[in-house]
Amino acid sequence: MAECLLPLLLLLTGLDLAFVHATGAVDLRLLLPMLVLTAAAPWLRHLQRHFTYRLLWNGGVLIAFALIVQHATTTGLVHMLEDGLALAVLCQVHLLNNVGARQRPDLVFFNSLLVAFVTSLFAPDLTWSLLFVLHALVLVPSLELHAVTRGQSCLTRAAARAVVRGSLPHAVAVVLATAIVFVVWPRDFQRRGWFNELLEATQQFASGAAERIDLEHENGAPLSDAVVAQLVPPSGRAEDVPSHWRSTAFSTFDGAAWLPQDASELGSRFATDPAWERDRSGAWVRSLAETGLRRVRVRLLDGSQRRLPSPLQARRVDLQQAAGLLVDPRSYGGLGLLRLADAPAGALEYTVECSAARVVVAPGARARQHMTALPSSGVPPFVHDLAAQLRRDLPAPDDQLSLALAARDWLSEHRRYALPGTPGFAQNLGEFLIGTAPGHCEYFATALALLLRSSGVPCRLVGGYLAHEWSAADRAMLVRGRDAHAWVEAWLPDGEWLTLDATPPADVLADSRPTNSWWGGVVADLELMWATVTGFDAGQRARWLAALVRFPQEHALAVASLLVAAWAVVYLRRRRRTLFVVQQLHRAARNAGMQLRDGETPRELLGRAVLSAATPARLAALRAAALAHERARYMKPGDREP
Amino acid sequence: MRVRLRPTQLGAKGLLLLLALIAAFLATNYNNLFFLLIVFCTTVGGLGLCWTWGNLRGVTLLRLDAPPGPAGEARALGLELGGRRPRAVSVALLVDGEVVEVGDRLGFGSAEPAPLLPPRPRALAQITAVRLTSRFPFGLFRARLDLPVAAELVTHPAPAANHHGHRRAAHTATDDDDGDQPLPQGRRGSAVAGLRPFRSGDSFGDMHWKATARRGVPIVREREPEGDLRCDLVLDRRCPEQRFERALSRLMRDLAALRGSGRSLVVHSQGGGFVARDDRKSELAAQRWLAATTSLPAAAAPPPHVSGAERLPRSGHGGRHG
Amino acid sequence: MATTRSIDASAFRAALLQNLARVVSLPAHVIDPVVCAVVAGGHVLLEGIPGIGKTLLARTLAMSIDGQFRRIQFTNDLMPSDVVGTAVWRPDTGRFAFVRGPLFANFVLADEINRTSPRTLSCLLEAMENGRVSVEGRTVELGQPFVVLATRNPIEFQGTYPVPEAALDRFLVRVELDYPAPDAELALYMGHDAEARLAEIQPVTTCQELLALRAAAAAVHVGAPAAEYAYRVVQATRTHAEVQLGASPRAALAWLSLARARALLDGRDYVLPDDLKVLALPALAHRVFLQDGGSSAPFVQAAVQATAVPL
Incomplete structure (x- = not known):
């Protein structure tokens, strides 16, 4: 392998490390040594001659490999992702350090692509995409340099630079072609793979609500920065958008995970929420008092959502494009969404009308019992102690409302908030409750729910999104994947559902990106743009095409002036380069049906024209043009004027 | 003059990888970024195919100079390609059906070394084609173009070394002296064609003193051409x-x-x-x-x-x- | 001033061509470069088999210009003194007197120059180059104008000396003569005897006027596009792989001076690429040498055809 390829391979490996880092699954403490080894590769290569070095290196790689495998097998499937990715980058660094006469760089290329593929499943969209573009811009020149150097035994520095320079247009062309195909290719966002179906068939819940909140699992799917939804209040004011948008309600806690309400009821239904009904216009409504109505237009960008997120007080949900969509009204509190095969993929829009009234449902005994059930195991004893303590501190121990509020306040004051992946993050509920480790919203919500149920207050856990990021440019609330949130709804004795969010609000906001800074704004815009690209579906394509067809009709003048301007630019450029007499000569020749051949003088052209079938007038014009040209170009400057 | 394409080892491996990835993509639920990567890999392959083909398409042979050369010695060839300028091609000659590599051409504007024909045994061979192969740009495919040419490759015997001075030392007893006798040159320029008066520029060695003395003017011998x-x-x-x-x-x-x-x-x-x-x-x-x-x-x-x-x-x- | 000069030149050309046509039947592409070379003040090398009118051409030219004509038949025993002249002892005056050789004429036909020894040839070349000869330590100026029309027989090389490349460069043009066209040859058979026709020739100009024409030709303007065209063609001859030695800057200058003469004879005071194109072969072909020693004429022709004319 030529030495000149090495810098590009280093970059490639560095980008692979960045890919893995973007998933957030692998600890930086593991990635940094790999980065150092990558950066040191040019020097380490010289050591490869020595047997001792090779022994040490291979031994070290084997040990690291064994450690990772051991970690994966002992910790169970929880760290599968982390270990897999660590293994992949370890392989990459090992390959890079062994590239040489015997080890061709082919495997480095392939492994780097594989790392990109694997991380594409977990990394945030925008970060990954930016890394991918960089990756493509490095991969293509390295391939090219590799292809050139395989024939060439050695390449000078200047030649290598020329090759890389020449390959950059290729790289850009590849990226552009990829982008075009990616956008234009009809993509079926709802396509289900047989592998997934096979997996789901073996699962207990085939109802399409397989979501669960698993506390022991360190949140396998990392929170993405992608914009999931845009909430547009017609008023254009941020305060008109409710903050908590529920997707799924969880009512059963099995000690480690929360199961969705509709999945856990096992066939027997009981009333917990006002029922949804379809009105004559096709919208879904439910009986809530029409007081303080607010309307919000929701643009759901994430095509994979299987619920229509809506606030607790949603009164009316009007789905604009109902074709191919099936709304499930029995999804507790909210509306479930099933997409049929012929459903338009991608974004969908609906309008939510919220009431300011309380949501009151008379609780039945079975429902109450279900909502206060605690698992036989998995609840830390500390929960019961704490609940008793809180009840004792209340002025009226039986007032469920004040108990709920006290429990919420206690948690938000005494427990710290942190996102998964930060150092010291709670590994389980016990750690969080005892107070040694910070936790995220699911821990807060679970703790609150357990506290309430321990005191006999019926409640459920709700998963959804917290809308807090106002985009002034779009006049909309942006909801991202990372805004996913969990909170508690308590069912008070009078039948009112009360939203209780124990997560300290300041911490949640501080952890999300500061969107008021210019940088945040740029990132938000980029993400929106990227969301349009990734969500570019058949409907959007049709709209774009229609707009493209309409544009010349609606802006005929603009199009015409644009064409004229383009023509003028081309014409003037050409004209500036050729002299007037030469132009005249060409024109006269064209008029006479002739064209100046290569190596032909104007006089020879004239001679040819005389023999051709040109009319005398044209011939005379050509003669005059040739004479004028001759005079202007060949005569002594002083003699030119006759 | 058709460009022939076939995948290289890297290209074949890449194709297998791509097929595996497509299978994985189809087996699982739709994933946007996975799809993006598959599109990227396919684009690299597709454009690579087109560009590899385009690199050699339209290349013509303007000139091939295969000068006669001694056996057992490499010699420089004169090669000029016309049409498009191909990049990173390796040039080979088809000599009597045998493929002889003569060098690479980078085509990136730097000075190109002249193609070098490796040492050949003494023979009179026919060059039937100039074969260009290139894996440019991505090394996924290899394009091959045979430019037919009819030229004779004369590999004459290497001239014997001229070492009269130390021939005894250099030769063993069994060696015979076929290679050491110079061309007889005793008669060289010795034939006297006649006498003529001296002109400036004539060599004094050619002076015919007797005649000079007889005639009183300097006379020189005129030698046979x-x-x-x-x-x-x-x-x-x-x-x-x-x-x-x-x-x-x-x-x-x-x-x-x-x-x-x-x-x-x-x-x-x-x-x-x-x-x-x-x-x-x-x-x-x-x-x-x-x-x-x-x-x-x-x-x-x-x-x-x-x-x-x-x-x-x-x-x-x-x-x-x- | 410029106008009168031009009219003189074109009238001269017409009369001269008329005279030539009366005696010899040679195509324009042969006569034109010769006439241009005479006007440009250069020497002419005629190549062709014997008996196709080379001598007649030279004699007619000489008579038309009212100049002195001498012919030297070159043989291998020809001495420099036979060409230049020699100092002869004059008993009556009791001292050496210089007897002028045949070189002292306005038009010298040097027949078969490749037959003579390099020594005699170099003497001729020196005279062509400098316009004067050195005899016995003295320098004697030759007459003005002094035009050498040399002939070389390309077919027969037995007993000849090669004419060195540097010598070829002394000739402003080299023209290859071939058999006349069939109708011209027939007309030749039916016409009068060449000597009789030659006797009818009237001079069209004098030597003095020819010298004036030469001065006028030197003043003809070469514009930037014409110069660039010349450069492009010359460059094309240099860069081609088959060429061993391309046209030198001196070759280009000679070419341009010929083109100037042609432009003048055409009634112009500026050079056109057409002038250059027509004269490329006679001016450049003997100054470009190919690797294999073959004739460079087709190659020069191709270079001219392929070179784009700057507009």
Whole structure:
């Protein structure tokens, strides 16, 4: 392998490390040594001659490999992702350090692509995409340099630079072609793979609500920065958008995970929420008092959502494009969404009308019992102690409302908030409750729910999104994947559902990106743009095409002036380069049906024209043009004027 | 002149990887970024195919100079390609159906080394095509283009070394001296054609003192023009391979010595011979003859008899080695 | 001033061509370069088999210009003194007197120059180059104008000396003569005897006027596009792979001076690429040498055809 390829391979490996880092699954403490080894590769290569070095290196790689495998097998499937990715980058660094006469760089290329593929499943969209573009811009020149150097035994520095320079247009062309195909290719966002179906068939819940909140699992799917939804209040004011948008309600806690309400009821239904009904216009409504109505237009960008997120007080949900969509009204509190095969993929829009009234449902005994059930195991004893303590501190121990509020306040004051992946993050509920480790919203919500149920207050856990990021440019609330949130709804004795969010609000906001800074704004815009690209579906394509067809009709003048301007630019450029007499000569020749051949003088052209079938007038014009040209170009400057 | 394409090892492996990834993509639920990567890989492959093809498409051969050269020595070729300028091609010649690599052309504007033909045995071969292969740009596919050409590749014997001074030291006893006798040159410029008055520029060595004294004006000898000198050699092709090659090398050296001397060399042999003069054309013909000739079995007909001509290989040694 | 000069030149050309046509039947592509070379003040090398009118051409030219004509037949025993002249002892005056050789004429036909020894040839070349000869330590100026029309027989090389490349450069043009066209040859058979026709020739101009024409030709303007065209063609001859030695800057200058003469004879005071194109072969072919020693004429022709004319 030529030495000149090495810098590009280093970059490639560095980008692979960045890919893995973007998933957030692998600890930086593991990635940094790999980065150092990558950066040191040019020097380490010289050591490869020595047997001792090779022994040490291979031994070290084997040990690291064994450690990772051991970690994966002992910790169970929880760290599968982390270990897999660590293994992949370890392989990459090992390959890079062994590239040489015997080890061709082919495997480095392939492994780097594989790392990109694997991380594409977990990394945030925008970060990954930016890394991918960089990756493509490095991969293509390295391939090219590799292809050139395989024939060439050695390449000078200047030649290598020329090759890389020449390959950059290729790289850009590849990226552009990829982008075009990616956008234009009809993509079926709802396509289900047989592998997934096979997996789901073996699962207990085939109802399409397989979501669960698993506390022991360190949140396998990392929170993405992608914009999931845009909430547009017609008023254009941020305060008109409710903050908590529920997707799924969880009512059963099995000690480690929360199961969705509709999945856990096992066939027997009981009333917990006002029922949804379809009105004559096709919208879904439910009986809530029409007081303080607010309307919000929701643009759901994430095509994979299987619920229509809506606030607790949603009164009316009007789905604009109902074709191919099936709304499930029995999804507790909210509306479930099933997409049929012929459903338009991608974004969908609906309008939510919220009431300011309380949501009151008379609780039945079975429902109450279900909502206060605690698992036989998995609840830390500390929960019961704490609940008793809180009840004792209340002025009226039986007032469920004040108990709920006290429990919420206690948690938000005494427990710290942190996102998964930060150092010291709670590994389980016990750690969080005892107070040694910070936790995220699911821990807060679970703790609150357990506290309430321990005191006999019926409640459920709700998963959804917290809308807090106002985009002034779009006049909309942006909801991202990372805004996913969990909170508690308590069912008070009078039948009112009360939203209780124990997560300290300041911490949640501080952890999300500061969107008021210019940088945040740029990132938000980029993400929106990227969301349009990734969500570019058949409907959007049709709209774009229609707009493209309409544009010349609606802006005929603009199009015409644009064409004229383009023509003028081309014409003037050409004209500036050729002299007037030469132009005249060409024109006269064209008029006479002739064209100046290569190596032909104007006089020879004239001679040819005389023999051709040109009319005398044209011939005379050509003669005059040739004479004028001759005079202007060949005569002594002083003699030119006759 | 069709460009032929086939995947390289890297390309084949890449194709397998892509197929595996597509299978994985289809087996699982739709994933946007996974799809993006598959599109990227396919684009690299597709554009790579087009560009590899386009790299050699329309390339023509303007000129191929394969000069005669001595056996066992590499020689530079003159090669000029026309049409589009291909990048990173390796050039090979098809010589009598055999592929001979002659070098690479980077085509990135830097100075290109002239293609170098590796050492070849003495032969008269036909170059049937110039073969260009390139894996540019991505190394996923290899394009091959054969540009037909009809040229003769003359590999004449390497001239014998000229080492009279230390020949005894350099030679072992078994070596014979076929390669060491120089072309006879005793007559060179010695024939006196007549006398004439001295002109400025004449050599004093040519002064005819007797005549000068007789006539009272300086008189010089006028010498015969040198171009008329000729040397006859008879090459007997009935000898063992090694001796035959040595004799050819010796002839090659004589041929080289003709250059600029104004003399001519006539070689007689079985089945014709050649006449070499001090000009390029006859030298080329002689080289061609020397490249093509082969040794004959001992039972073959003897070479024509030419009186006064030197015989090669020397008959005295011929019996000993034959 | 410029106008009158031009009219003189074109009238001269017409009359001269008329005279030539009366005696010899040679195509325009042969006569034109010769006439241009005479006007440009250069020497001419005529190549062709004997008996196709080379001598007649030279004699007609000489008579038309009212100049002195001498012919030297070159043989291998020709001495320089036979060409230049020699100092002869005059018993009556009791001293050496210089007897002028045949070189002292306005038009010298040097027949078969490749037959003479390099020594005599170099003497001729020196005279062509400098316009004067050195005899016995004295320098004697030759007459003005002094035009050498040399002939060389390309077919027969037996007993000839090669004319060195540097010598070829002394000739402004080299023209290859071929058999006349069939109708011209027939007309030749039916016409009068050449000598009789030659006797009818009237001079069209004088030597003095020819010298004036030469001065006028030197003043003809070469514009930037014409110069660039010349450069492009010359460059094309240099860069081609088959060429051993391309046209030198001196060759280009000679070419341009010929083109100037042609432009003048055409009634112009500026050079056109057409002038250059027509004269490329006679001016450049003998100054470009190919690797294999073959004729460079087709190659020069191709270079001219392929070179784009700057507009």
